[in-house]
Amino acid sequence: MIFRLGDFHVPDDAARLYPHTPGRPWVLEVGFGDGRFWPAYARTLPEVPNYLGVELSGVSLLKAHRRLRDAGLDNAVLTKLPADVLIREVIPHGALDAIIVNFPDPWPKAGHTDHRLLRVPFFQLAASRLKPGGRVLLTTDHDEYFEFALEQARASGVMDVQTGDPPPAALETKYALKWRDLGLGAHHASFTPTAHRPVPHGDVYPYPEDESTVPHAVLTLPQTFAPTAFEKVTQRSPQAGWTVILLDLYQGLRRDGWVALAHVVEGDLTQEVLIGITAREDGSYLVRLAKFGGPIITPGVKAAVGTVTEWLEGQGAVVRHRGY
Numbered sequence: 001m002i003f004r005l006g007d008f009h010v011p012d013d014a015a016r017l018y019p020h021t022p023g024r025p026w027v028l029e030v031g032f033g034d035g036r037f038w039p040a041y042a043r044t045l046p047e048v049p050n051y052l053g054v055e056l057s058g059v060s061l062l063k064a065h066r067r068l069r070d071a072g073l074d075n076a077v078l079t080k081l082p083a084d085v086l087i088r089e090v091i092p093h094g095a096l097d098a099i100i101v102n103f104p105d106p107w108p109k110a111g112h113t114d115h116r117l118l119r120v121p122f123f124q125l126a127a128s129r130l131k132p133g134g135r136v137l138l139t140t141d142h143d144e145y146f147e148f149a150l151e152q153a154r155a156s157g158v159m160d161v162q163t164g165d166p167p168p169a170a171l172e173t174k175y176a177l178k179w180r181d182l183g184l185g186a187h188h189a190s191f192t193p194t195a196h197r198p199v200p201h202g203d204v205y206p207y208p209e210d211e212s213t214v215p216h217a218v219l220t221l222p223q224t225f226a227p228t229a230f231e232k233v234t235q236r237s238p239q240a241g242w243t244v245i246l247l248d249l250y251q252g253l254r255r256d257g258w259v260a261l262a263h264v265v266e267g268d269l270t271q272e273v274l275i276g277i278t279a280r281e282d283g284s285y286l287v288r289l290a291k292f293g294g295p296i297i298t299p300g301v302k303a304a305v306g307t308v309t310e311w312l313e314g315q316g317a318v319v320r321h322r323g324y
C-alpha cells in the first residue's frame with residue numbers, strides 16, 4: 001500500500017497500519033530503491049515482519065510497489081518522503097525492530113557530507129524509535145562513508161557499533177550488483193541503541209477534515225488586473241522555519257482565473273503547491289490551495305497562500321477574508 005504523509009497518524013501505530021498482522025516485528029527500510037531487498041530478505045525469515053519502506057524517488061516507489069505486490073507481501077506500506085521526516089513524525093518511540101539502510105547515497109564530494117543520512121541526528125532519532133534490542137543495519141560499498149557512519153554513530157553517544165557480514169539479500173540489490181560488477185566489496189555494520197535521548201514528534205501535519213480548513217482568502221481584484229509578467233517572490237520565516245518561493249503564475253484557459261506555482265521548504269520537507277485564484281459569482285476571487293498533488297497543509301503551505309494573497313494586494317486587490 002502506498003501512503004502519503006497525510007495518510008499517517010502522528011505518531012502512528014503498527015496495529016492500525018497492519019491490522020491483519022499487528023503483533024509482528026516492524027522493520028523500516030530507508031531508500032529501498034527498486035525494492036529488491038525486502039522480498040529476498042523476507043523469504044529468509046520464518047514469518048514476514050511488517051514492513052515500512054521510505055524513498056525519495058517516485059519512480060522507485062512505483063517499481064518497488066509492483067515488486068512487493070507480485071511477491072504477495074501485503075503487510076507492507078511504502079511512502080515517498082525524506083526518511084527523517086517519516087521517522088520523526090510517524091514512528092512511535094520504541095516501536096521498530098530494525099531500520100535497514102542499503103547502499104545509501106554516499107555524497108562523496110568534499111563539503112557535501114551534511115547531505116549524508118547517517119549522521120549524529122539520525123542515530124539519535126533512530127535510537128529513540130527502536131525497541132530495546134532493535135538495530136540499524138547498514139550495508140554500503142563506500143569505504144569513506146562507512147567509516148564516517150561508524151564515527152557518527154559513536155559520536156551520537158547512543159549507539160553500540162558492531163561490524164560483520166551483510167545479510168545475503170543486501171548483496172542482491174540493484175546497487176549491490178552495480179558495485180559488484182565494478183569489483184567493489186560491501187561493508188556492513190549493526191548499530192544497537194545503548195541510550196535513549198527523547199526526540200519528540202514534531203508538528204502535526206494532518207489533511208484538512210473539511211473544506212473550511214483549506215487555507216484560502218477572498219478578495220476583489222481591480223478591474224485593470226491583467227498581469228502579463230511575473231517576478232519570482234521569496235518569503236522566509238526563520239522563526240517558523242519555512243521558505244516560500246512563488247515561481248510563476250498561469251492563466252486558466254477558461255479565463256476565470258489564475259494558478260500560482262509555489263515551492264515551499266520546511267526543514268527536510270519540500271512541496272510544490274498550486275494556489276488557485278478563481279472568480280466567484282459575486283465578482284470576488286477565491287485564493288485557495290489546490291488539492292492537485294495531495295499537498296500536506298503545513299504552516300509553510302498556509303504561508304504560501306498568504307504570499308499569493310499579499311502579492312495580489314500589491315497589485316491592488318482588497319482582501320475581504322483571510323483563512324490561512
Ligand SMILES: C[S@@+](CC[C@H](N)C(=O)[O-])C[C@H]1O[C@@H](n2cnc3c(N)ncnc32)[C@H](O)[C@@H]1O
Binds near residue numbers: 176
Ligand atoms: C544508492 S540508492 C540505493 C537503493 C537501494 N537501497 C539499493 O541498494 O539498490 C539510495 C536510495 O536512497 C534514496 N534516498 C536518499 N536519501 C533518502 C532519504 N533521506 N529518505 C529516503 N530515501 C532516500 C534515494 O532516492 C535512492 O533511491
